[in-house]
Amino acid sequence: MQAIKVLEPGPFTTVQDGGRFGYQRYGMAPAGAMDEVAYRLGNLMLGNDANAASLEFTLKGPRLEILQDTILVVTGGRCVINVNGNQEYSVYEPIVVKANDQVEIEWITEGVRGYVIVQGGLDVPVVMQSRSTYLRGKIGGVEGARLRGGEELAVLEEHGSLGRALPEDRWPLYQPPFVIDVIMGPQTDFFTEEGIKTFLDGDFQISEAADRMGYRLTGPEIMHVDKADIISDGIPLGAIQVPGHRQPIIMMKDRQTTGGYPKIATAASYEIYRLGQAKPGDGLSFKKVTLEEAKEKKDGFDKWYQELAEYVTQPDDGKKHFRVIVDDKSYFVSIKEID
Amino acid sequence: MSDINVLPAGDQAAVLEFENRIDPDINSKVRAADYYLWHGSELEGLLETVPTYRSLLVYYDPVVWDFESLKSVLLNIEEHLQEVAIPNPETLEIPVVYGGEYGPDIDYVAEHNNLSVEEVIEIHHSAAYLIYMLGFVPGFPYLGGMSQQIATPRLENPRTQIPAGSVGIAGSQTGIYPLESPGGWRLIGRTPLKLFDPTKDDPFLPKPGHYLKFYPISEQEFKSYG
Numbered sequence: 311m312q313a314i315k316v317l318e319p320g321p322f323t324t325v326q327d328g329g330r331f332g333y334q335r336y337g338m339a340p341a342g343a344m345d346e347v348a349y350r351l352g353n354l355m356l357g358n359d360a361n362a363a364s365l366e367f368t369l370k371g372p373r374l375e376i377l378q379d380t381i382l383v384v385t386g387g388r389c390v391i392n393v394n395g396n397q398e399y400s401v402y403e404p405i406v407v408k409a410n411d412q413v414e415i416e417w418i419t420e421g422v423r424g425y426v427i428v429q430g431g432l433d434v435p436v437v438m439q440s441r442s443t444y445l446r447g448k449i450g451g452v453e454g455a456r457l458r459g460g461e462e463l464a465v466l467e468e469h470g471s472l473g474r475a476l477p478e479d480r481w482p483l484y485q486p487p488f489v490i491d492v493i494m495g496p497q498t499d500f501f502t503e504e505g506i507k508t509f510l511d512g513d514f515q516i517s518e519a520a521d522r523m524g525y526r527l528t529g530p531e532i533m534h535v536d537k538a539d540i541i542s543d544g545i546p547l548g549a550i551q552v553p554g555h556r557q558p559i560i561m562m563k564d565r566q567t568t569g570g571y572p573k574i575a576t577a578a579s580y581e582i583y584r585l586g587q588a589k590p591g592d593g594l595s596f597k598k599v600t601l602e603e604a605k606e607k608k609d610g611f612d613k614w615y616q617e618l619a620e621y622v623t624q625p626d627d628g629k630k631h632f633r634v635i636v637d638d639k640s641y642f643v644s645i646k647e648i649d
Numbered sequence: 650m651s652d653i654n655v656l657p658a659g660d661q662a663a664v665l666e667f668e669n670r671i672d673p674d675i676n677s678k679v680r681a682a683d684y685y686l687w688h689g690s691e692l693e694g695l696l697e698t699v700p701t702y703r704s705l706l707v708y709y710d711p712v713v714w715d716f717e718s719l720k721s722v723l724l725n726i727e728e729h730l731q732e733v734a735i736p737n738p739e740t741l742e743i744p745v746v747y748g749g750e751y752g753p754d755i756d757y758v759a760e761h762n763n764l765s766v767e768e769v770i771e772i773h774h775s776a777a778y779l780i781y782m783l784g785f786v787p788g789f790p791y792l793g794g795m796s797q798q799i800a801t802p803r804l805e806n807p808r809t810q811i812p813a814g815s816v817g818i819a820g821s822q823t824g825i826y827p828l829e830s831p832g833g834w835r836l837i838g839r840t841p842l843k844l845f846d847p848t849k850d851d852p853f854l855p856k857p858g859h860y861l862k863f864y865p866i867s868e869q870e871f872k873s874y875g
Binding site: 332 | 852
């Protein structure tokens, strides 16, 4: 049964799930949701498998026509969701929609990527164990491509019970400038002492060349000792390459799996979701952490995520949630009836 | 003990490096280490490995491993390679229709090297090429072992659209385009085989560490494939 029709896809929208693993040895990037925190929380909130397929949109969300009664939620970058032109909803808030409803997702005002999650999860064909679109491989999602408009998408019927909205004070933040923890290596020794200092002290900016493959940064030049190439090796998620142009490139989910540029450092695993919300023009700098520090911070991150995950999976306690604007500031208000 | 090194690649991956050269013997160590990890070691918490020319990227589960403990295992890996029988590399046979509309640059390659087209084909298909690694796009094999006799520089202006299966030469390398894509290789032929077919249980024909050989077929044979 088709559940939603994409009337307008927005600037760049693809189907993504948790990713396609086990094929990097054959040159195939894992793809998958760039902001896994927002993506997973949305699925958990609707009672979906945490890895269910969603629409990942960039800058602005799609305009949808609802084909069957269902529940959806938008998570990730801040935006307003408009239903039938007269009802406004926020992100991280389950929205009950009926057949023939029109849903318009506005421009993102903080962050850059959002997720439209429908109860059950999108039922596009599973290709090599995943529904994620991988554009370079022309597989997954809808015919391996970005949405063009006109697609009718089905959902899986099975799902768990509905959870509850996440209050605004608990939404993940994506405010630039970003300070990103990095673990030095694997090829830090390809850079001069001065080059490493420039990398760690410099203020960088995300350039227009930023997509699901990677982000090219602009900023001070990072000097190599000698050559700017290595015998090609594997590129881990979050690797920061510095080619001969001396500007860093952060490698993201659709990255090439191998490459010949030296990698000065690698972003810590718990930074990837925030990087997924960084956009061209945002300021960015790097902070060196040891593996021990990274472990400690990863534990803190896991705890934070677990608490959010537990919160959104709880059934609603009868409270009603409102977005209230007072003096141009937006508030998320929960009200419970006490007879 | 040979030159071996383990480096951190973030907090969930490590790189095992062998000697810093492109060499079939070193690549076979990469293949052996990779094979041992998956088929001999019984280690838990390894998520994915990426074998390349002279190194192996190992993604690990940080709940099971920390870098230092994985490093000590990987540093001693050569002592354990005897514990598992590593199968001999296989040779993948790739049919190619050479020249004509399938290989529009074959005349240039012949002229450039003062050879006849027949000699180019003979030299190209008589060698067995080591698949050092896969990368660039899904299923793209980095092949070693092409004769310098047919080495030819890339096109100055890359083509915007090259059909999937195209076989080309770039400098002293030969390769196959698994997907339709832009590129600057000199095209000498095309294979009807799909190097990458996501609908198959085993979607990739070339495997890292194995060998690949071309054999010539006619245009008619090309057209009779699937």
